[in-house]
Amino acid sequence: MTDYKALFDEYRAKIDTALSHYLQTQTKRSYFSEKQYPHTLFIPLNYIMDGSGKRIRPLILLICCETFGGTVDDALNAAIAVEILHNFTLVHDDIMDNADTRRNKVTIHKKWDINTAILVGDELIGLSYRSLLNTRTGRLDEVVKAFTDGVIEVCEGQALDKEYETSTDVTLEDYMNMIRKKTAELLRIAAMMGCIIANANEKDLLAISGYAENLGLAFQIQDDLLDVIANEEKFGKKIGGDILEKKKTYLYLKALELSNDGEREILKDIYNSDDKAAGKIKEVINIYRRLKVEDYAKKDVEYFTEKANDCLAMIDSTEGKSKLNYFSNTLLNRNY
DSSP states (O other), X not given: OOOHHHHHHHHHHHHHHHHHHHHHHHTOGGGSOTTTOOHHHHHHHHHHHTSOOOOHXXXXXXXXXXHTTOOHHHHHHHHHHHHHHHHHHHHHHHHHHTOSEETTEEOHHHHSOHHHHHHHHHHHHHHHHHHHTTOOOTTHHHHHHHHHHHHHHHHHHHHHHHHHXXXXXXXXXXXXXXXXXXXXXXXXXXXXXXXXXXXXXXXXHHHHHHHHHHHHHHHHHHHHHHHHHSOHHHHTSOTTHHHHTTOOOHHHHHHHHHSOHHHHHHHXXXXXXXXXXXXXXXXXXXXXXXXXXXXXXXXXXXXXXXXXXXXHTTSOOHHHHHHHHHHHHHHHTOOO
16 A cells, blocks of 8 residues: 655655755856845745745646656656745735734745845746746646646736725625635646646546646635634644734635624624734634534535545546545645
8 A cells, every 4th residue: 555645755855855956056146246146035035935835736736747647757847836836926925914924934024025025926936937947748838828827817816815805795605716716726727737747638637627626625715714723833824814814714704694684793893993902813713613614614625625526536547546635635634
């Protein structure tokens, strides 16, 4: 029986090594004269990329590539590109949310300043494409198109997320559309890129697309849940951050659905206040628990996981199914 934990740890080690080597070559001092070396860009860039990310997106890319006959070496540059792009979204997301920490480290805009964080994010986009263009595949144009479409979708999803913070008529359906763009899309395109590099057929591409999208939806709902129940040190950011930022999360929108008129107005008043005290977080969480919102979230995580598994059942590779099932279980049974 294959030890998938050991295998995935091996994948992560390869991703980390390749990513570190790539960033070292791209930010190497010897490539620049002393006056031309952009210290204010490369020092914070290497600071944020030296984090302990879970490598979820490059990992699913490598798994999908191997599932359909490709190799890790074929896909490694694309995997690095996806991880760098993901970090771009985090850097800019932290600016917009005015977040203090990320992965238990001070965010770039807090440690340096907003201009530095914007430039680091911009540079990361360029570095992601430079790595992507070194991918070994006869279908590079399709890989680049998938990646670019993903960049656009993620940015649109982030825009909706910010718009919803001040909107008063956001529905759960609106939220699902937003997280499909902001969160699920990057997981989906990472999986698709792995399939394309391996020259997978159309049937398998569609199956993996559905699998990864539904898995991404389950992942984000669980992430919303972890914002109120996770261990803060393991989670790597402040518990209740979504509440303080007035984000229209699954939990909040489900609570509005389940509450009566009086409870709904109380929740809206508390949630939309500018209070940044811990008491606000506690009040909102108490309302969630009274309405059993956490139970609904867990049920929907299970629902989208089942949909993902139904899609996965459509592929022929028994070993690929086993790997991706293990990947799903690891992702959705996490507590941080």
